[in-house]
Amino acid sequence: MNDHGSNNWLTERAHQAMIENGFEPEFSLGVDAQVKAIEARPAVAADASVRDMRNLLWSSIDNATSRDLDQIEWAESLPNGDIRVLVGIADVDASVSKDSPVDKHAKQNTVTIYTESKIFPMMPEELSTDLTSLNEGVDRLAVVADMTIKANGDVPESTFYRALVHNYAKLAYEDVGAWLDGKGEMPAKVASTAGLKDQIELQQQAAVRLQTYRTAKGALDFESIESTAVVEDGQIKGIKSVVPNAARKLIENFMVAANVEMAEFLENNGALSLRRIVKTPERWDGIVRIAAEYGEYLPDQPDQPLLAAFLAKRRAADPDHFPDLSLSIIKLIGSGEYVVQRQGEDAGGHFGLAVRDYAHSTAPNRRFTDIVVQRLVKAVIAKGPSPYTGEELDAIAEHANLQEKASRKVERKMRKIVAATVMQRHIGENFDAIVTGDTSAGVFARILRPPVDGRIVQGQQSVRVGDKIGVRLLSANPNNGFIDFAVNH
Numbered sequence: 001m002n003d004h005g006s007n008n009w010l011t012e013r014a015h016q017a018m019i020e021n022g023f024e025p026e027f028s029l030g031v032d033a034q035v036k037a038i039e040a041r042p043a044v045a046a047d048a049s050v051r052d053m054r055n056l057l058w059s060s061i062d063n064a065t066s067r068d069l070d071q072i073e074w075a076e077s078l079p080n081g082d083i084r085v086l087v088g089i090a091d092v093d094a095s096v097s098k099d100s101p102v103d104k105h106a107k108q109n110t111v112t113i114y115t116e117s118k119i120f121p122m123m124p125e126e127l128s129t130d131l132t133s134l135n136e137g138v139d140r141l142a143v144v145a146d147m148t149i150k151a152n153g154d155v156p157e158s159t160f161y162r163a164l165v166h167n168y169a170k171l172a173y174e175d176v177g178a179w180l181d182g183k184g185e186m187p188a189k190v191a192s193t194a195g196l197k198d199q200i201e202l203q204q205q206a207a208v209r210l211q212t213y214r215t216a217k218g219a220l221d222f223e224s225i226e227s228t229a230v231v232e233d234g235q236i237k238g239i240k241s242v243v244p245n246a247a248r249k250l251i252e253n254f255m256v257a258a259n260v261e262m263a264e265f266l267e268n269n270g271a272l273s274l275r276r277i278v279k280t281p282e283r284w285d286g287i288v289r290i291a292a293e294y295g296e297y298l299p300d301q302p303d304q305p306l307l308a309a310f311l312a313k314r315r316a317a318d319p320d321h322f323p324d325l326s327l328s329i330i331k332l333i334g335s336g337e338y339v340v341q342r343q344g345e346d347a348g349g350h351f352g353l354a355v356r357d358y359a360h361s362t363a364p365n366r367r368f369t370d371i372v373v374q375r376l377v378k379a380v381i382a383k384g385p386s387p388y389t390g391e392e393l394d395a396i397a398e399h400a401n402l403q404e405k406a407s408r409k410v411e412r413k414m415r416k417i418v419a420a421t422v423m424q425r426h427i428g429e430n431f432d433a434i435v436t437g438d439t440s441a442g443v444f445a446r447i448l449r450p451p452v453d454g455r456i457v458q459g460q461q462s463v464r465v466g467d468k469i470g471v472r473l474l475s476a477n478p479n480n481g482f483i484d485f486a487v488n489h
Contacts, residue, residue, distance in 0.1 A: 010117035017413050021406040030101035035124050054166040064172035067129035068365040072167050075202045083149045083206040087258040088142035088165045092132045092364040110403040112366040115414040128365040136170035145258040149206050153213025158261040177245025207250040218304030218354040222326040255362045263357035269380045276360045277348040278336040286332040290466050304354050324434045328466035338397040416481030419452040423476040435467045459487025
């Protein structure tokens with residue numbers, strides 16, 4: 001019997017893809033033993049250096065299905081008009097010590113890998129979705145980014161410390177976003193929790209300030225089409241897009257602010273740090289060409305504010321096709337990478353975010369680099385020695401860059417297998433597409449609805465990355481995820 005599209009079949013393919021790309025899909029006996037030892041310890045062991053902040057009305061906003069909660073938020077208005085924002089980040093290091101079995105597994109895989117049929121967590125779920133997750137209704141240790149946000153969105157001061165926190169409300173992007181965007185009712189949990197409505201609205205106000213400031217600096221505001229499988233009764237039935245909203249923007253702005261402040265905190269204290277950078281695009285000429293197709297001028301040399309203004313103009317003029325344009329520009333800018341920031345050196349900035357200093361730190365349950373940065377920050381807070389040498393950090397950055405590429409391969413392969421399963425029903429049909437890649441393996445395109453990637457095998461000589469084209473679906477093979485298009489002329 002053909003079980004293409006069944007959850008079990010997809011999970012087997014995902015497991016195989018993990019191994020093929022250098023990941024360890026299973027945890028060792030040593031990891032299991034360590035988890036049991038952690039579970040046997042007191043849930044929270046705080047010392048005198050840890051502030052008790054459980055009285056604050058903390059809440060989290062994440063995907064409705066997320067169980068590995070890394071971040072909670074709280075805000076207050078200050079008499080001078082500033083807004084104080086606290087971002088609490090799960091203190092994973094408090095449970096998982098450096099070079100322990102769990103840490104070594106996380107160091108090897110570096111990230112949690114999400115596939116349509118199965119999640120391969122970087123850390124055992126007993127930790128990542130429970131003991132080190134900022135779950136609703138429990139006390140947890142956190143590293144807090146305490147930031148002051150001015151009316152113009154600048155963050156002139158921030159500080160970091162350890163705290164004991166309590167998440168009073170686990171909220172979902174979908175519900176909060178619909179409410180904040182005026183497209184839905186106030187979520188029941190917001191309505192029923194005293195003070196939470198005002199709290200979320202104040203957080204939204206702070207996020208808008210941060211976004212305005214970043215936009216003025218030239219931060220690029222993209223809109224990509226993320227997809228997720230629709231599964232019914234264990235079978236893949238379709239693909240749907242993840243829709244951006246105000247709640248996702250709120251968390252993104254708080255996350256960016258915390259990551260910037262954490263990088264600056266380490267640098268200002270003379271500490272080594274692990275940075276996330278996106279270099280100035282080498283393929284800027286392609287971006288200039290795309291702008292010209294819309295009758296817009298961009299200079300020969302990369303200019304963030306002008307590119308940001310062009311994107312904002314196109315979003316307003318044609319919101320339906322803005323994700324297509326975003327994808328073209330993102331491909332031409334290129335992906336980020338991890339580097340080590342040493343004192344007196346310039347590791348480079350983040351072109352897309354228009355910031356000089358940026359350290360991934362807000363997802364320690366899902367990214368190993370964030371645990372590393374957390375340990376570096378905690379060492380500064382404790383006025384202790386750095387837990388890592390420069391050489392160790394160099395090796396971690398290099399491995400994380402390789403594993404990030406590998407994780408994209410796994411996730412892309414599984415998306416393709418799911419897509420091929422769905423697209424089998426549409427062979428011979430025509431679609432609008434955008435050319436996303438030109439590599440030694442071939443020329444690739446993405447159709448937007450449903451969001452599916454494939455290779456152009458007929459007519460590929462006449463197209464370039466970023467081109468919007470019409471394609472016809474020639475074939476779709478669920479066994480290998482191959483989807484083949486022909487260019488319509």
